[in-house]
Amino acid sequence: SKRMVENNVTLVPTLLVHQFLYEHGFPVWDIYADEKFDKLKEVVKVHKENIKVAYDEGVNIVMGTDSGVIPHGHNLNELLYLIDIGMTPMEAIESATIKAAEFIGKDDVGSIGIGKCADIIFIEDNPLDDMAILTKPNNIMRVFQDGAEVKNRYGLM
Known part of the structure; x- marks a missing residue:
């Protein structure tokens, strides 16, 4: 190491x-x-x-x-x-x-900023409090890929 x-x-x-x-x-x-x-x-x-x-x-x-x-x-x-x-x-x-x-x-990936690819997820709770929430797809409320919404748990796309 x-x-x-x-x-x-x-x-x-x-x-x-x-x-x-x-x-x-x-x-x-x-x-x-x-x-x-x-x-x-x-x-x-x-x-x-x-x-x-x-x-x-x-x-x-x-x-x-x-x-x-x-x-x-x-x-x-x-x-x-x-x-x-x-x-x-x-x-x-x-x-x-x-x-x-x-x-x-x-x-252009890996963080949020102007001019970067707009891939981002929105989740129900804070993963810094409980990382396991990221392991359950139903906790992922919205997903944006290349700036376009590809998942909305509430069906509002």
């Missing part, structure tokens, strides 16, 4: 995938699921410990996702795992927004 900090390396972990598979099992088509499941518990534990050490040592961490491995719609649970390793709720959100944009060299 110290070398990662020295070399300005960004870590993009995906804690969610292994945890999800541990809690829900491998896909039914995976003929090696039984063989892999015993190892999975150790993978979840070691992965979390390693990411926590990296965070504690100051490694730049950007929220990862590997949604193709698990059913879509679960990737914001990754924020909960980042908080679990020690990030503050704001740090977790920034890892998925402004820090992710900086990592890929984009200055």
